[in-house]
Amino acid sequence: MKRTESISSAQVLKKTQPEEFDLVILGGGTGSTIAAWTFAGEGKQVAVVERKYIGGSCPNIACLPSKNIIHSAKVASYFRRSKEFGITHDGFAIDMADVRERKRSMVRALNNIYMGNYRNTGAEFILGTGVTNGRCVSSNTESPASASIA
Numbered sequence: 443m444k445r446t447e448s449i450s451s452a453q454v455l456k457k458t459q460p461e462e463f464d465l466v467i468l469g470g471g472t473g474s475t476i477a478a479w480t481f482a483g484e485g486k487q488v489a490v491v492e493r494k495y496i497g498g499s500c501p502n503i504a505c506l507p508s509k510n511i512i513h514s515a516k517v518a519s520y521f522r523r524s525k526e527f528g529i530t531h532d533g534f535a536i537d538m539a540d541v542r543e544r545k546r547s548m549v550r551a552l553n554n555i556y557m558g559n560y561r562n563t564g565a566e567f568i569l570g571t572g573v574t575n576g577r578c579v580s581s582n583t584e585s586p587a588s589a590s591i592a
């Protein structure tokens with residue numbers, strides 16, 4: 443086992459040798475991460491194989507980013523309508539680069555919280571696309587890895 447480069451700011455382990463786990467989960471989305479942290483917190487050997495997103499779609503490309511952009515749009519809307527509320531201003535500009543960066547920094551912060559939970563519970567996060575034949579899970583990380591299901 444060796445430590446390699448980071449994705450976002452998270453530490454990721456890449457496996458070079460087959461390992462055994464009590465539970466291997468393909469995909470690190472909302473439900474699976476909670477299951478992984480819960481079982482790992484109870485002392486089980488748990489691994490999550492995730493091909494792309496720390497925490498799955500919700501914090502990376504779905505719930506959080508969409509609400510973040512919608513919130514910026516609401517602020518812009520309030521500015522446009524501010525006279526209705528008795529507030530005047532000398533115009534405003536929308537800087538989409540800043541809007542996007544605000545969103546990205548929130549996604550990064552959430553990724554860090556997720557990785558903190560992986561560290562704290564002892565569940566392992568394996569970056570790669572996993573496949574299973576029912577008893578074995580293999581992951582196409584740069585160094586092929588596999589985990590056998592007892």
Ligand SMILES: Cc1cc2nc3c(=O)[nH]c(=O)nc-3n(C[C@H](O)[C@H](O)[C@H](O)COP(=O)(O)OP(=O)(O)OC[C@H]3O[C@@H](n4cnc5c(N)ncnc54)[C@H](O)[C@@H]3O)c2cc1C
Nearest residue numbers: 469470471472473491492493495498499500504505571572
């Ligand atoms: C624009 C948008 C906004 C949303 N907003 C909300 C909201 O406000 N509130 C809400 O409750 N829900 C919202 N949702 C729905 C929410 O995002 C989903 O319900 C939730 O993400 C589903 O979680 P999941 O764990 O089932 O799947 P996902 O989060 O999609 O997780 C699946 C993960 O598995 C990985 N994966 C798949 N196959 C493999 C493989 N073979 N090997 C390794 N990894 C693999 C994928 O990369 C992915 O990260 C929104 C969805 C969208 C599209």
